[in-house]
Amino acid sequence: MEILGKVKAILPLxxxxxxxGPWSRATVVIEYKSGNYFNTLALDNMSKAEExxxxxxGGFYTFYFEPSSRGYQGRYYTQCTCFNWVPYAAxxxxxxxxxxxxxxTEPVPAAPQDMPTAW
Numbered sequence: 001m002e003i004l005g006k007v008k009a010i011l012p013l014x015x016x017x018x019x020x021g022p023w024s025r026a027t028v029v030i031e032y033k034s035g036n037y038f039n040t041l042a043l044d045n046m047s048k049a050e051e052x053x054x055x056x057x058g059g060f061y062t063f064y065f066e067p068s069s070r071g072y073q074g075r076y077y078t079q080c081t082c083f084n085w086v087p088y089a090a091x092x093x094x095x096x097x098x099x100x101x102x103x104x105t106e107p108v109p110a111a112p113q114d115m116p117t118a119w
Contacts, residue, residue, distance in 0.1 A: 001066065001067065003065070004032060004060065005032040005041065005060070006032070007030055007055050007061065008031045008040060009028070009029040010026070010029075010057060011026075014026075014027075025045070025049055026045050026046075026049040027043070028043050028052060029041070029043075030063065043082040044080065044081050047083070055085070059087065060088035060089070061087055061088055062086045063082050064082065064083055064085065065081060065082040066080070066081050067080045068081065
């Protein structure tokens with residue numbers, strides 16, 4: 001799944017040692033728009049935890065994640081694991097076609113930024 005969100009908080013990096021060796025996990029809380037309302041979502045990353053914990057608070061990113069649930073004693077817990085993220089501005093620039101040259105006689109107005117205005 002993918003979602004466009006604004007980084008709301010970055011939780012402290014967690015680390016430890018298991019039977020397989022050392023591990024670390026970064027959790028980022030994002031805010032995203034769902035219809036007319038804003039929701040929050042916590043995303044975890046263990047493969048690139050150092051990079052994931054260095055995202056910019058207030059920055060817009062497209063997050064690619066996989067939700068999963070597990071049951072324990074009749075209750076279910078859901079975790080969203082983020083496996084990739086792309087800064088929103090870099091994504092918009094990569095998708096934008098090259099602008100056509102404008103005639104020299106007419107000034108061209110500046111194009112508005114393609115950023116979400118709801119935040």
